[in-house]
Structure formats: structure tokens, C-alpha cells
Amino acid sequence: MAKVISIANQKGGVGKTTTAVNVAASMAATKRRVLLIDLDPQGNATMGSGVDKYDVENTCYELLIDDVPVEDVIITETTGKYHLIAGNADVTAAEIKLMEVFARELRLRKALESIQDKYDYIFIDCPPSLNQLTVNALAASDSVLVPMQCEYYALEGVTALMDTIEKLASVVNPNLKIEGVLRTMYDPRNRLANDVSEQLKRHFGDQVYRTVIPRNVRLAEAPSHGVPSMYYDKSSTGAKAYLALAGEILRRRNK
Numbered sequence: 328m329a330k331v332i333s334i335a336n337q338k339g340g341v342g343k344t345t346t347a348v349n350v351a352a353s354m355a356a357t358k359r360r361v362l363l364i365d366l367d368p369q370g371n372a373t374m375g376s377g378v379d380k381y382d383v384e385n386t387c388y389e390l391l392i393d394d395v396p397v398e399d400v401i402i403t404e405t406t407g408k409y410h411l412i413a414g415n416a417d418v419t420a421a422e423i424k425l426m427e428v429f430a431r432e433l434r435l436r437k438a439l440e441s442i443q444d445k446y447d448y449i450f451i452d453c454p455p456s457l458n459q460l461t462v463n464a465l466a467a468s469d470s471v472l473v474p475m476q477c478e479y480y481a482l483e484g485v486t487a488l489m490d491t492i493e494k495l496a497s498v499v500n501p502n503l504k505i506e507g508v509l510r511t512m513y514d515p516r517n518r519l520a521n522d523v524s525e526q527l528k529r530h531f532g533d534q535v536y537r538t539v540i541p542r543n544v545r546l547a548e549a550p551s552h553g554v555p556s557m558y559y560d561k562s563s564t565g566a567k568a569y570l571a572l573a574g575e576i577l578r579r580r581n582k
């Protein structure tokens with residue numbers, strides 16, 4: 328059975344997409360069968376996987392709204408060696424049309440049922456809001472991974488997000504777990520980042536990943552080349568950190 332992990336934070340620019348693409352590639356590099364779902368209309372995870380978002384036949388829209396079978400929506404050729412369900416501006420329309428369909432919160436969950444045995448991990452890159460798309464992602468997931476930057480007020484934001492996730496989960500998915508909190512774009516020379524990091528560990532304990540994602544320009548450059556960072560610069564601190572994160576996710580699952 329696949330483990331389905333949503334990568335969510337209602338704040339934009341915290342490293343969701345970077346995490347989704349790089350953790351998917353790292354997990355695929357360990358010979359796991361991986362599917363990445365780009366549920367963000369910006370389509371950044373799609374482009375970062377070497378797939379042209381302007382030139383895809385099917386996206387999450389066809390999957391969620393048109394009942395196109397999931398096998399027909401999956402793209403099997405990506406630069407990260409994982410499979411992909413693409414996202415682009417069409418997915419904005421899906422968000423609106425979801426309002427009209429029956430059991431709208433459970434569309435993604437239903438759509439993924441038939442492929443649970445084909446993958447070891449399914450990662451979902453969520454949009455930067457708690458809209459109907461994110462609700463679909465959380466309803467379809469076993470757990471949620473929350474990337475965050477260690478900034479002032481970050482703890483407040485994440486605590487509020489966790490409360491919202493719990494409330495949502497109690498309605499659409501009572502089994503949803505917190506997979507972990509991931510510190511991203513971390514600069515150890517920044518005193519505030521260290522303070523926030525300590526607070527975070529006090530507050531969330533073992534839920535905070537030991538792996539920290541450093542601020543690393545290679546991670547920001549790789550998407551413009553349409554590849555995950557490990558295929559752009561394997562020796563970069565960013566690529567190594569995401570490989571370590573994949574290892575930590577695997578070990579947590581086995582515990």
C-alpha cells in the first residue's frame with residue numbers, strides 16, 4: 328500500500344514545492360515507486376519535474392472533475408524518475424467546479440484508490456491556501472508534512488495550521504497524522520532562526536525532523552533547468568539534505 332503524504336502550509340514561499348520535488352526524487356533514488364501530484368495551479372512542481380505545464384494533455388483537473396481514469400492522467404517520464412500528475416492553471420477551474428460535485432472533499436481519495444498498490448509513496452504538493460484542493464489532498468492522505476521557515480511568528484502560524492488540520496481531519500479524515508515539521512531555508516548563522524528552531528522543538532518534540540534543509544542556491548536554481556537538485560548538483564548541501572530527509576521518512580515509517 329502506498330503511503331500518501333500531503334506537503335502543506337497555507338503560507339506561500341516556505342519550500343513546499345521544493346520539498347515535494349526533491350523528496351520525491353530522493354525517494355525514487357532509493358528504488359521506491361513514487362508518484363508526485365501537483366495540486367497547485369502554479370504548476371511549479373510540474374515544471375521542476377521537466378514536464379511542460381503548457382503542453383500536458385491531462386492534469387489534476389481531468390482527474391478531479393472529468394472522471395478521466397487515473398492511469399490516463401499519470402505521466403511516467405520525468406527528470407526525477409518518479410511518476411507525475413501535472414498541475415497548471417486549469418486546476419484553478421477544478422477548485423471552483425469542485426463546489427458543484429457530489430462528495431467533493433473525497434474526489435482525490437476516490438481517484439487514487441485503484442493505484443494504491445502501484446506505489447510506495449504518493450506525495451501531494453498543495454497550493455498555498457486551505458481551499459477545496461487542499462481539503463481534497465488532506466482527505467486523501469495518511470499524513471501531512473509541514474515545511475516552515477524559522478522566522479518570527481512562524482511558530483504561531485504553524486500552531487494555527489495544525490489546529491486547522493486537526494479540525495478538517497475530524498470531518499474528512501479522522502486517521503490523518505502529522506508526518507513531520509520540516510525546517511527549510513535554514514541559516515544556522517541567523518540567531519533568530521536558531522531561537523525559533525529551539526522553540527519549535529520544545530513545542531512539537533519528535534515531530535520536528537532532525538534533518539534541516541539549508542538555504543542553498545542550487546535548490547533555487549535547479550527548477551529553471553527542469554530537474555530536481557540531485558540531478559543538477561548532486562554534491563550540493565541542498566541535494567544531500569533532501570536525500571537525508573527521504574531516509575528519515577523511511578526510518579519513521581518502519582518504527
Ligand code: ADP
Pocket residue numbers: 338339340341342343344345346371455511512513540541542543544546547548550565
Ligand atoms: P512554496 O511551494 O511553499 O511556495 P517554493 O518551494 O516554491 O515554496 O520556494 C519558494 C522560493 O524559495 C523558490 O524560488 C525556491 O526556489 C526557493 N527555495 C526553496 N527552498 C530553498 C532553499 N532551501 N534554499 C534556497 N532557496 C530555496
Ligand code: MG
Pocket residue numbers: 343344345367371453
Ligand atoms: Mg509551491
